[in-house]
Every structure is written in C-alpha cells, then in structure tokens.
Amino acid sequence: MASAPPPPQEAVHSGRRLLSPTLFFSSSSPLRLRPSPPPPPSAHRRRSRYSRLVAASSSSSSSSAPPPPREMPWPHVLTVAGSDSGGGAGIQADIKACAALGAYCSSVVTAVTAQNTAGVQGIHVVPEEFIREQLNSVLSDMSVDVVKTGMLPSIGVVKVLCESLKKFPVKALVVDPVMVSTSGDALSESSTLSVYRDELFAMADIVTPNVKEASRLLGNVSLHTVSDMRSAAESIYKFGPKYVLVKGGDMPESSDAVDVFFDGKEFIELHGRRIKTRNTHGTGCTLASCIASELAKGAKMLHAVQVAKNFVESALHHSKDLIIGNGPQGPFDHLFKLKSPPYNVGSHQNFKPDQLFLYAVTDSGMNKKWGRSIKEAVQAAIEGGATIVQLREKDSETREFLEAAKACVEICKSSGVPLLINDRVDIALACNADGVHVGQSDMSAREVRELLGPGKIIGVSCKTPAQAQQAWNDGADYIGCGGVFPTTTKANNPTLGFEGLKTVSLASKLPVVAIGGINASNAGSVIELGLPNLMGVAYALVESQDERVDYAELHVAAEGEFAEAQRL
Numbered sequence: 041m042a043s044a045p046p047p048p049q050e051a052v053h054s055g056r057r058l059l060s061p062t063l064f065f066s067s068s069s070p071l072r073l074r075p076s077p078p079p080p081p082s083a084h085r086r087r088s089r090y091s092r093l094v095a096a097s098s099s100s101s102s103s104s105a106p107p108p109p110r111e112m113p114w115p116h117v118l119t120v121a122g123s124d125s126g127g128g129a130g131i132q133a134d135i136k137a138c139a140a141l142g143a144y145c146s147s148v149v150t151a152v153t154a155q156n157t158a159g160v161q162g163i164h165v166v167p168e169e170f171i172r173e174q175l176n177s178v179l180s181d182m183s184v185d186v187v188k189t190g191m192l193p194s195i196g197v198v199k200v201l202c203e204s205l206k207k208f209p210v211k212a213l214v215v216d217p218v219m220v221s222t223s224g225d226a227l228s229e230s231s232t233l234s235v236y237r238d239e240l241f242a243m244a245d246i247v248t249p250n251v252k253e254a255s256r257l258l259g260n261v262s263l264h265t266v267s268d269m270r271s272a273a274e275s276i277y278k279f280g281p282k283y284v285l286v287k288g289g290d291m292p293e294s295s296d297a298v299d300v301f302f303d304g305k306e307f308i309e310l311h312g313r314r315i316k317t318r319n320t321h322g323t324g325c326t327l328a329s330c331i332a333s334e335l336a337k338g339a340k341m342l343h344a345v346q347v348a349k350n351f352v353e354s355a356l357h358h359s360k361d362l363i364i365g366n367g368p369q370g371p372f373d374h375l376f377k378l379k380s381p382p383y384n385v386g387s388h389q390n391f392k393p394d395q396l397f398l399y400a401v402t403d404s405g406m407n408k409k410w411g412r413s414i415k416e417a418v419q420a421a422i423e424g425g426a427t428i429v430q431l432r433e434k435d436s437e438t439r440e441f442l443e444a445a446k447a448c449v450e451i452c453k454s455s456g457v458p459l460l461i462n463d464r465v466d467i468a469l470a471c472n473a474d475g476v477h478v479g480q481s482d483m484s485a486r487e488v489r490e491l492l493g494p495g496k497i498i499g500v501s502c503k504t505p506a507q508a509q510q511a512w513n514d515g516a517d518y519i520g521c522g523g524v525f526p527t528t529t530k531a532n533n534p535t536l537g538f539e540g541l542k543t544v545s546l547a548s549k550l551p552v553v554a555i556g557g558i559n560a561s562n563a564g565s566v567i568e569l570g571l572p573n574l575m576g577v578a579y580a581l582v583e584s585q586d587e588r589v590d591y592a593e594l595h596v597a598a599e600g601e602f603a604e605a606q607r608l
C-alpha cells in the first residue's frame with residue numbers, strides 16, 4: 041500500500057518552534073530576506089517539561105545573581121555564522137579550523153544553507169530572537185576568549201550580535217564580512233553593509249574582507265592590484281577596526297596568494313604560495329577562525345594572521361588533488377595533520393620570544409673533547425639556567441643521535457625548556473622535538489614548516505636584513521644572528537660584529553637571538569646594546585669542562601645587563 045510521505049518535521053527546542061520558514065530561494069533568485077514573524081506569545085512562553093525543571097531548580101537555588109561564566113580549560117572561540125550543508129565553509133569550517141589549531145569552538149547558528157560544491161541552493165534564516173538566545177546561552181555560561189563572525193544575514197542579526205557583545209565583552213572580535221559565496225550567491229542582505237560599517241567594525245579587532253567584499257564595503261570600487269588592496273585596507277580601517285586584512289585569494293591568476301595587512305600605520309604584504317587546486321571553498325572562514333584561535337591562545341595579531349595563512353596554505357596543499365562533488369569548488373581537509381605525525385598543530389602554545397634569553401647550543405666536537413655525552417651537556421646547561429636548547433650534532437651517526445635526542449627531549453620536557461634540533465628535520469620528527477633551527481644552506485623554513493606543521497618552533501640563521509625578511513615570509517618563529525664575535529665552533533663563519541647585529545635586529549620582524557663567540561665575559565656587552573627584537577644570547581657549550589659554571593656565570597652576566605637594558 042502506497043503511503044503518503046510524512047509531513048516535514050519542525051525543529052523543536054524547549055517546546056517551541058525553532059525555525060520559521062523565513063527564506064527559501066534558489067541560487068538564481070535575488071536574495072530576499074524577510075525578518076521572521078515573532079512567535080505567538082503563547083508559543084514563546086511555552087516550555088517543555090525539561091525546561092520547567094531547569095527553571096524550577098535555578099529559581100529555587102537562590103535569589104542572587106546568576107554565577108559568572110566559568111573559566112574554560114582551553115582557548116575558546118565562539119563562531120557566529122551560517123551552516124554549510126556541504127561542510128566546507130561556514131560553521132563547519134570554523135569548528136574544524138579551531139579544532140585543528142587546538143581551540144574549543146562553540147557555535148551560534150545564524151542561518152542554515154543548502155549548499156554543495158556547485159553553489160548555494162537555499163537559505164533558511166534563524167529568527168533574530170533565537171540567535172540572541174543562543175548568544176546568551178553560550179556567553180553567560182562559558183568564558184569566551186574570541187568571537188568570530190561569518191554569515192550575518194540581516195541588519196537585525198548584526199544588531200543582536202552587537203548588543204550581546206556589549207553585554208558580554210570578550211578579549212577579541214574577528215569579523216569576516218561574508219557577503220557573497222564564491223559561487224556568486226548572496227549570503228547577506230545588501231542593507232547589512234551599513235551596520236557592518238557603522239556598528240560592528242568599530243567593535244572589531246580585525247576585519248578580513250576578500251577583494252569582492254572590500255570593494256562592496258567601499259561602494260563597489262574596482263580592486264585589481266596589490267596597491268588597490270592597500271588603499272582598500274586603509275579606507276576600511278577608517279570604519280574603526282584595529283586591524284584590516286584584505287585577502288587576495290580571489291585575485292586574478294598570480295603565482296603568489298597575497299594578503300594585505302594594515303595596522304593603521306604600516307602595510308604588510310603577506311605572500312604565500314598559490315596552490316593550484318579547485319578545493320578552495322571555505323578558505324576565508326578557515327582563515328578567520330585560525331586567526332581567532334591564535335588570538336584566543338594569546339598571540340599578537342600579526343602572528344595570528346601569519347599562522348592562519350600558513351595553515352590555509354598547508355591545508356590546500358594537502359588537499360589539492362581531492363575530487364569531491366561535481367561542482368567547480370570543493371572543500372579541503374582541515375584535519376590533514378591527523379593523518380601524519382606530529383599530531384600537535386597550531387602556533388607553539390608555549391613558545392614565548394623571551395625563551396630565547398639564554399640559548400644553549402651543544403657542540404659535538406667539544407662534547408667529544410671533554411668526554412661528555414650530549415645528555416650531560418644538556419642537563420648541565422639547564423641547571424645553569426638555559427631557557428632553550430639546540431642540539432647541533434654534526435658528526436654523530438643518525439641512530440646514535442636519535443637516541444641521544446630522545447633522552448634530551450625527556451630532560452627538556454621535565455624542565456619546561458624547549459628543545460630544538462639543528463638542521464635535521466627527520467630527527468626532530470622522530471623524537472618529537474619542539475622545533476628545528478636551520479641555516480641558509482639548509483632546507484628553507486617554509487619547507488621545514490611544511491614537514492613539521494604549524495605547531496613547532498622554527499629558527500633561521502640570518503646575517504642580512506634580506507635573510508631576516510625571508511625567514512619571516514617563510515613562517516619562521518625567530519632568527520639567530522651572528523657571529524657577533526669570532527667563533528671557534530663554526531668554520532668559515534664571517535663575524536658581523538655589533539654593527540651587523542644591529543642592522544639585522546632593527547630590520548627583523550622576528551625575535552632575534554645573538555650568536556657567535558658569546559661567553560660570560562662578553563654576553564653583557566651584547567645585551568647592553570638594548571637592540572629592539574634582541575631577546576637573548578646563544579652560547580655554544582665549548583669553553584670549559586664544567587659548563588654548569590660557565591652557564592651560571594653567563595646567566596648572571598646576561599640577566600644583570602638585560603635588567604639594566606630594560607630600565608634604560
């Protein structure tokens with residue numbers, strides 16, 4: 041017997057109708073958003089048995105104010121965005137991006153889209169009052185570090201969000217002004233442009249339009265070059281955000297994917313490799329969520345943007361050949377790192393530039409000379425006050441080196457001191473070291489990043505401002521600059537002197553550690569220079585048999601001068 045199909049089910053929560061069929065249109069029809077009619081008063085007040093129980097218990101518990109939001113054990117990003125049924129963009133991209141970078145992601149859904157690799161087939165907008173309720177539920181209960189916005193379909197939704205943010209302030213607000221999907225479908229009413237500009241941008245820490253969105257925000261100006269992107273960033277900055285990033289993913293064919301960052305004074309062009317792939321659906325949502333995750337971990341804005349851009353590039357690279365769906369633009373794999381070790385990604389949560397303060401470098405030759413093991417040398421350096429250690433072993437056999445490196449990882453981990461490996465990415469991966477230091481003739485920092493993932497520390501030896509700039513472009517975390525003094529541990533290493541160190545430190549966008557011939561008697565004079573970005577001195581374990589004494593002396597000398605330099 042043929043039976044009629046069941047009627048479509050309505051989503052119900054707390055005994056209340058959830059989504060009124062406010063909007064449903066095909067991708068070819070223009071965006072027509074109507075505010076949803078408010079639910080009838082009786083429906084609005086009606087509560088399920090469960091919610092009555094909750095209400096009863098909370099009202100009986102006390103007459104005092106509700107408890108403040110509870111601290112979270114993780115960095116916490118709240119995304120306020122639309123659902124993408126295809127899973128590549130919107131809320132789904134945000135949750136995966138935050139998870140990949142180690143942040144917790146709660147989500148307030150503003151709209152549900154029927155969407156796939158071909159485009160957007162329909163949109164169902166969540167009523168404003170229910171968006172307010174979701175915001176209230178999360179923000180009143182859990183402490184949120186950063187709010188990230190995506191699809192905000194109407195003026196009313198933007199206003200509700202602004203009101204909630206005033207009621208529950210957060211550390212940072214990342215606004216991705218999503219307006220049109222790459223398939224050309226409108227995701228926000230054109231009238232929202234004015235509230236974006238007049239209300240939300242002024243509250244934002246960073247606004248991340250793509251070139252089309254930047255153009256619309258500025259009255260459809262044409263943007264064709266990086267220079268146009270700079271002008272657009274400057275104009276958007278005037279609406280009040282602290283930073284602007286104009287994204288160039290959709291700029292006409294070029295070998296680089298260039299984004300322009302503006303902090304109100306300086307323009308910084310972020311150049312990444314352009315990955316040849318159709319799988320770029322959701323790059324913008326992902327970028328903004330990665331920025332939010334890094335900010336939630338406590339990163340500075342420019343660093344957060346760099347980590348985010350590197351993550352998108354790596355994810356696109358790993359997904360470039362996937363074939364998903366029949367449409368022109370596919371999703372990419374945010375969780376590519378789960379499929380290859382190491383399993384921790386994101387910027388190094390524990391790396392702080394001041395960990396470069398007293399940087400110990402082991403020297404295989406000297407270890408041999410003094411008959412000590414690498415492990416003993418590392419132990420002694422840490423006891424003497426080293427704040428970071430690099431294993432520089434030029435002569436050991438690989439297996440022997442790996443065994444020693446594993447032992448050093450344990451020692452360093454128990455002391456909270458990061459351990460880096462010189463040059464040998466394979467050893468670093470195998471022993472799960474905290475990072476790698478490379479020289480100018482080794483693999484580039486970009487290639488090392490590709491292999492290690494965004495979670496590891498990468499340092500590069502640099503002797504010139506151009507090399508320092510390249511290290512920054514390549515996504516390194518710090519540079520080593522020297523030799524400051526003549527050194528016996530590195531052959532053919534020209535001495536830069538104080539002048540060379542100064543030139544590079546001044547030009548560097550990354551923290552700098554000075555290296556080369558540094559010991560207890562001259563470390564103070566290096567730190568005394570008080571150079572910007574100079575965070576510490578690196579010292580090879582060379583001069584005496586008792587490096588503990590050396591280190592302790594060096595520590596005292598360096599610390600004294602550092603304190604002095606900071607006072608000046």
Ligand SMILES: Nc1ncnc2c1ncn2[C@@H]1O[C@H](COP(=O)(O)OP(=O)(O)OP(=O)(O)O)[C@@H](O)[C@H]1O
Nearest residue numbers: 250287288289290297313314315322323324325327
């Ligand atoms: N093919 C690519 N290769 C490398 N990076 C890319 C590529 N496409 C985009 N990006 C980078 O991805 C980030 C997002 O930029 P994009 O301009 O694509 O945002 P969007 O258009 O808002 O994204 P969405 O597709 O989610 O709407 C930027 O950092 C951009 O440089």
Ligand SMILES: Cc1ncc(CO)c(N)n1
Nearest residue numbers: 122123124129130191221
């Ligand atoms: C829901 C949603 N948000 C954002 C975008 C932009 O990529 C999209 N396509 N869909």
Ligand SMILES: [Mg+2]
Nearest residue numbers: 222289290323
């Ligand atoms: Mg794009």
